[in-house]
Amino acid sequence: MVHLFTVSKIYPPSYPALTDIQLDIEKGEFVFLSGPSGAGKTTLLKLLFREEEATDGQVVVNGRNVARLSNKGVARLRQEIGLVFQDFRLLARLTALDNVALAAEVVGMARRESRRKAFHLLRELGLKDRHNAKPPALSGGEQQRVAIARALVNDPLLVLADEPTGNLDPEMADETMRLFAQMHQRGTTVVVATHNTGLLERFHHRVVLLQQGRVAGGRKECPAGV
Amino acid sequence: MMKWAQIAFIVRRVLKSFREVFWTHLLTSGTMAVTLFIFGGFLLIQENLQGLLKGWGSRIQIFAYLETSVPAADTESLLARVNSYPEIERSRFVSQKEAWDGFKRSLGSQSGVLEGLSAEILPASLEITLKTAYRSHGALAEVVKRLRAEKGIGEVEYPEEWMEKFGLVLLGVQWAQWVLGGFLFAATLLIIGNTVKLAILARKDEIEIMQLVGARRLLIKAPFVLEGMVQGLLGAGLAVLCLWQLFVSLTSQLPASLGILAERAQLQFLAPDSLLLLVGLGWVMGTLGSLLSLRRFLKRW
Incomplete structure (x- = not known):
């Protein structure tokens, strides 16, 4: 699903964010990108949905070399990716339902169908009674669930989450991780960037450890309790 | 190819924008109307002078x-x-x-x-x-x-001297129309550009989200361009309406005969092709202003 071949990213004037990254993530895998702040986790995710372009090397996502994509190609790539952010990035003036439905509408789903699907997802995520609330009226955990519903509304092949539990209390963080685990069980490839080592201990998925922009180790997926 | 659902989405966004920031749109349309009114005023003078010349032609x-x-x-x-x-x-x-x-x-x-x-x-x-x-x-x-x-x-x-002077007056009106019209056109483009810039900044978070979830650039741009077009057409309509009002009230105050100059009945409102020119200019101004602004500000994301 994701292949990085000796990828480097240097921010101007000469700050190396990533150096010689070699990484393969198979379809249906769940991977934690771990490492301290500034290790390059967010930059790596941004390369995957072409928010940033690699300075060197090749990034291939779902069989496409992202550097060679046209504007239309980038749009199509992003339609296959669900994004979740630490700060949720919800539109404050829209209701939870409209926030989720917007993502479906812009890729061509009819309004009624997109709202129906958004409502279905919110209900599945336990927000049935909160679908008409606007983000400022929702708790952090609720907002993150709305963001997850938005990420899922277009049935993505790949979900990228950047510090999705960063603004949540431990209980809510675990709840959010369980939602990602559910997506993974349905066959979606999930990549979660986090510096929260507690999560890595509680959820036994593959870990790629980044340090100063380089892959500095990691662990393979292991069964619970190992 | 854009889907019907996406076209409906664009139309909904335009209508919503006109509802939410009605006064901003009205102000922009008003600015365009002023520009087109001045340009149309010169066009009206020029057309009537030419009309008079043609009327006098049988005597020349x-x-x-x-x-x-x-x-x-x-x-x-x-x-x-x-x-x-x-x-x-x-x-x-x-x-x-x-x-x-x-x-x-x-x-x-x-x-x-x-x-x-x-x-x-x-x-x-x-x-x-x-x-x-x-x-x-x-x-x-x-x-x-x-x-x-x-x-x-x-x-x-x-009547060499007379014709020369009349020709100069006509030329002066034409030049004033295009020079002044050109300046006003440029100024109006700037104003429209800034309105669109404000609209883009106001919806920056929404545009970012749309880009992140895979909206095509056309879908993001289209509502702004459509808004510009509508503003331009509204501005042109307003300008034509004001010109008509001015023309009617001015001509009704003139005596039936203007002596050797002309009969009042000889004065005419803008010809259909001039009206089309004004509407077309409004449309171009609105569209161009939006496109230029979008080119400048959408590139950054």
């Missing part, structure tokens, strides 16, 4: 005086040659006798002063009227030049 004549030595047979062929000029609507031969009778008539009771003189003192002449399209100073001068080169024609007279 060239008098080509024949040399006395020209035999009658040569006069016939000269008349045929002059009549074949593409610019000429009609020409009439005025014999020496006809000229003499006319002169006497014009003197009325004082025609006695002509006693003892004969008709031969006045030359025969050609009274030439030009086709409507050639009733300008330049075309007139060109015809006169060719007439002067004709064998058998002595002097040629036409």
Whole structure:
């Protein structure tokens, strides 16, 4: 699903964010990108949905070399990716339902169908009674669930989450991780960037450890309790 | 290819924008209306001056005086040659006798002063009227030049000074229209550009989200461009309405006859092609302003 071949990213004037990254993530895998702040986790995710372009090397996502994509190609790539952010990035003036439905509408789903699907997802995520609330009226955990519903509304092949539990209390963080685990069980490839080592201990998925922009180790997926 | 759902999405966004920031849109349309009103005002003056010139055209004549030595047979062929000029609507031969009778008539009771003189003192002449399209100073001068080169024609007279001055006034109006119109056009583009910039900044978070979830650039841009078009068309409509009001109220205050200048009925509102030009300009201004602004500000994300 994701292949990085000796990828480097240097921010101007000469700050190396990533150096010689070699990484393969198979379809249906769940991977934690771990490492301290500034290790390059967010930059790596941004390369995957072409928010940033690699300075060197090749990034291939779902069989496409992202550097060679046209504007239309980038749009199509992003339609296959669900994004979740630490700060949720919800539109404050829209209701939870409209926030989720917007993502479906812009890729061509009819309004009624997109709202129906958004409502279905919110209900599945336990927000049935909160679908008409606007983000400022929702708790952090609720907002993150709305963001997850938005990420899922277009049935993505790949979900990228950047510090999705960063603004949540431990209980809510675990709840959010369980939602990602559910997506993974349905066959979606999930990549979660986090510096929260507690999560890595509680959820036994593959870990790629980044340090100063380089892959500095990691662990393979292991069964619970190992 | 855009889907119907996406087209409906664009239309909904435009309507929503007009509802949410109605006054901003109205202000932008108003600014465009002012520009188009001034431009249209000059167009109206220019069209009416041209209309007056055409109206006076039948009275603008060239008098080509024949040399006395020209035999009658040569006069016939000269008349045929002059009549074949593409610019000429009609020409009439005025014999020496006809000229003499006319002169006497014009003197009325004082025609006695002509006693003892004969008709031969006045030359025969050609009274030439030009086709409507050639009733300008330049075309007139060109015809006169060719007439002067004709064998058998002595002097040629036409209202040269008057035509020159009128031509200058017309040219002045045209220049003012395009120069002032050009400046206003540029200024209005800037204003529209800034309105769109404000609209983009106000919706920056929404645009970012749309980009992140895979909306195509066309879908993101289209509502802004459509808003610009609608603003332009509204502005043009408003300008035409104001021009019409002004025209009606001004002409109703004029006397029915403007003396030697014109009859009031001769004054006309803008021709359909000028109205189309104004509407087209409004449309172009709105669209161009939006596109330029989008090019500048969407690149950053």
